Amino acid sequence: MSETPPVIKVRDLVVGFGTQTVLDHLDMDVRPSEILGVVGASGAGKSVLLRTIIGLIPRREGSIEVLGKDLDRVDENERRALERRWGVLFQQGALFSSLTVKQNVQFPMRENLDISQRLMDEMAYAKLELVGLSPRDGEKFPSELSGGMTKRVALARALALDPEIVFLDEPTSGLDPISAGDFDELIRTLQQTLEITVFMVTHDLESLYNACDRIAVLADGKVAAEGTISVMLESQHPWVKMYFQGKRGSSLADRELTQ
Amino acid sequence: MGEALLTQKLVGDRLELVAGGSWTAPYAGELETEIDRVAGGPSGAKSTKTTDVSIDMGGVRELDTFGAWLLERLTRQWTGAGRDAVVVGLPQHGADLVEEMHGVNREPPPPAPRHNPIVSVLAAIGRGTTGFAGSFHTFAQMLGETGLAAARVLVRPSEYRLTSTVHQFDRVALQAVPIIALITFLIGAILAQQGIFHFRKFGAELYAVDLVGILVLREIGVLIVAIMVAGRSGSSYTAELGSMKMREEIDALRTMGFDPVEVLVLPRIIVLVLALPALTFLGSMAALYGGGIVAWLYGGMSPDIYIARLTDAISLTHFKVGMIKAPFMGLVIGLVACAEGLRVKGSAESLGIQTTKSVVESIFMVIVLDGLFAIFFASIGM
Ligand SMILES: Nc1ncnc2c1ncn2[C@@H]1O[C@H](COP(=O)(O)OP(=O)(O)OP(=O)(O)O)[C@@H](O)[C@H]1O
Ligand SMILES: [Mg+2]
Numbered sequence: 345m346s347e348t349p350p351v352i353k354v355r356d357l358v359v360g361f362g363t364q365t366v367l368d369h370l371d372m373d374v375r376p377s378e379i380l381g382v383v384g385a386s387g388a389g390k391s392v393l394l395r396t397i398i399g400l401i402p403r404r405e406g407s408i409e410v411l412g413k414d415l416d417r418v419d420e421n422e423r424r425a426l427e428r429r430w431g432v433l434f435q436q437g438a439l440f441s442s443l444t445v446k447q448n449v450q451f452p453m454r455e456n457l458d459i460s461q462r463l464m465d466e467m468a469y470a471k472l473e474l475v476g477l478s479p480r481d482g483e484k485f486p487s488e489l490s491g492g493m494t495k496r497v498a499l500a501r502a503l504a505l506d507p508e509i510v511f512l513d514e515p516t517s518g519l520d521p522i523s524a525g526d527f528d529e530l531i532r533t534l535q536q537t538l539e540i541t542v543f544m545v546t547h548d549l550e551s552l553y554n555a556c557d558r559i560a561v562l563a564d565g566k567v568a569a570e571g572t573i574s575v576m577l578e579s580q581h582p583w584v585k586m587y588f589q590g591k592r593g594s595s596l597a598d599r600e601l602t603q
Numbered sequence: 604m605g606e607a608l609l610t611q612k613l614v615g616d617r618l619e620l621v622a623g624g625s626w627t628a629p630y631a632g633e634l635e636t637e638i639d640r641v642a643g644g645p646s647g648a649k650s651t652k653t654t655d656v657s658i659d660m661g662g663v664r665e666l667d668t669f670g671a672w673l674l675e676r677l678t679r680q681w682t683g684a685g686r687d688a689v690v691v692g693l694p695q696h697g698a699d700l701v702e703e704m705h706g707v708n709r710e711p712p713p714p715a716p717r718h719n720p721i722v723s724v725l726a727a728i729g730r731g732t733t734g735f736a737g738s739f740h741t742f743a744q745m746l747g748e749t750g751l752a753a754a755r756v757l758v759r760p761s762e763y764r765l766t767s768t769v770h771q772f773d774r775v776a777l778q779a780v781p782i783i784a785l786i787t788f789l790i791g792a793i794l795a796q797q798g799i800f801h802f803r804k805f806g807a808e809l810y811a812v813d814l815v816g817i818l819v820l821r822e823i824g825v826l827i828v829a830i831m832v833a834g835r836s837g838s839s840y841t842a843e844l845g846s847m848k849m850r851e852e853i854d855a856l857r858t859m860g861f862d863p864v865e866v867l868v869l870p871r872i873i874v875l876v877l878a879l880p881a882l883t884f885l886g887s888m889a890a891l892y893g894g895g896i897v898a899w900l901y902g903g904m905s906p907d908i909y910i911a912r913l914t915d916a917i918s919l920t921h922f923k924v925g926m927i928k929a930p931f932m933g934l935v936i937g938l939v940a941c942a943e944g945l946r947v948k949g950s951a952e953s954l955g956i957q958t959t960k961s962v963v964e965s966i967f968m969v970i971v972l973d974g975l976f977a978i979f980f981a982s983i984g985m
Binding site: 440441442453456457458459460463465466467469470471473474478479480482483485486487488503505506533536537538539 | 629703710950
């Protein structure tokens with residue numbers, strides 16, 4: 345697996361705001377068709393890392409390659425083509441407030457594909473059903489959705505064009521545990537059926553155990569530890585230890601072991 | 604590209620379809636046409652010659668949800684007619700994907716809302732009318748709530764938000780000074796130029812000064828300032844309160860036991876009530892100054908003559924008429940702006956609609972109010 349080139353390759357990344365340096369010479373690889381869970385304390389810079397990779401935040405130093413393309417060297421057209429190959433679920437959903445749920449999901453299709461309205465409708469309903477919503481929710485506006493529904497619609501929109509990479513910023517926060525579990529399963533299924541690569545920021549230990557292939561821990565502006573869950577459980581890094589072997593972490597780990 | 608997405612062959616009464624190429628989103632448009640052609644064609648799902656169909660997916664290089672759904676749609680054409688559809692040659696992950704798609708779109712889609720043109724016109728008229736009534740209603744409500752909040756603050760002055768007031772005053776009044784001074788200066792200059800140009804025909808240039816003086820002090824000064832402030836500060840009040848409403852900040856305030864009217868609306872309105880007279884005074888002076896400059900440069904009237912004529916022409920009454928109106932106009936602009944801001948619903952579009960409404964309504968109200976004042980002052984002989 346390690347011979348195949350990484351889908352996302354981050355080298356020596358420095359990002360900051362004003363006098364604050366959030367990411368400090370960070371290196372990271374995301375391998376093809378894996379689900380990478382990114383964890384770290386609140387404010388550690390997980391969202392900033394995600395937003396930097398997709399090009400929303402300028403970086404001070406370093407290089408980022410996505411799908412083999414150096415983001416510094418692509419022209420406008422290549423960049424747009426690249427953006428079509430990834431989907432993003434923002435931490436706050438970021439749905440278009442003046443479009444209905446269905447129109448939100450159809451928006452990327454309408455812009456990028458030349459398909460009939462009928463197929464677009466069917467695909468929008470299919471994506472909504474995939475993420476566990478009913479077609480009846482399609483006519484609602486974002487302000488009429490519950491928090492968890494917002495996340496689902498945002499995921500459906502992120503998946504609208506069947507991207508190769510999806511970036512998820514805390515997809516399961518604010519969901520009830522059963523829905524969160526369904527969500528993890530859904531992401532796993534999608535990853536297996538569509539062979540997509542998933543970059544998932546999360547605080548949810550269950551997701552880390554159930555959905556993620558590998559975990560990267562962000563601390564002090566760097567990747568402090570990365571590897572599978574068993575690597576995490578053995579890590580000596582103080583924050584990683586607290587996180588995975590604290591009260592909530594270890595009860596899950598025990599359960600996992602007894603199964 | 605170039606590879607056939609779908610080819611058909613008839614073997615006895617069995618239709619054999621062979622798929623190829625990429626069954627993915629970029630080719631979904633073409634693929635849909637192909638599928639509809641085959642399914643609706645002479646040996647398609649409706650024909651009586653063929654009994655069942657087999658689809659060989661072995662040659663498909665890539666498959667995503669678009670392709671999987673279209674395959675599902677294709678097979679449903681036959682299964683829906685009670686016949687067999689067999690899919691062979693799917694690789695494992697493709698089979699999973701088709702399995703996922705198997706369950707979707709089973710329910711008929713919810714009916715699109717029907718629009719009868721006559722009904723929608725009537726509905727639009729109705730909505731417009733109630734919207735108009737609603738605007739008045741919210742205006743009155745805002746007036747009442749603000750009055751109540753003001754009364755509460757009068758009883759307990761220590762609860763009044765002074766910092767916020769000072770901050771708003773800086774934004775609404777002080778930062779508006781340059782633009783207001785410039786615009787009123789120009790208006791004064793234009794009035795003087797027009798007055799001199801036309802009165803010159805009767806040799807009555809001196810009366811242009813009367814025109815400028817009376818018009819500026821009584822009407823133009825306060826009106827121009829009120830309209831500027833409605834566009835500049837009224838719109839920003841609406842947008843601020845509206846986006847706070849959208850992000851549930853107003854609800855948060857309320858749950859913490861604060862009255863949003865007292866915290867957000869009252870300081871803003873008080874600021875406008877104070878700022879408008881100040882800006883009107885400043886604007887009137889700038890307009891008189893502009894008039895004087897034009898009278899001097901264009902009309903050849905020395906500043907001494909201009910000032911002497913001005914003191915003859917105008918009296919304190921004219922000045923008072925303008926200044927009395929100003930705080931009321933500030934109140935109206937503030938009330939309309941805040942009321943519209945709090946009416947914003949969840950979407951960005953509604954924020955835009957409400958902001959437009961706020962500016963249009965407050966300018967309208969300012970002019971109506973000005974008319975009412977004109978009647979009032981005329982009847983008391985001012
Ligand atoms: N636009 C911005 N301007 C200034 N500072 C910012 C900006 N965005 C993020 N930061 C700062 O960067 C740091 C990292 O923020 P980030 O949003 O990445 O945290 P996070 O790891 O995603 O936390 P959480 O788990 O709570 O979402 C924080 O200290 C934050 O204040
Ligand atoms: Mg975050």
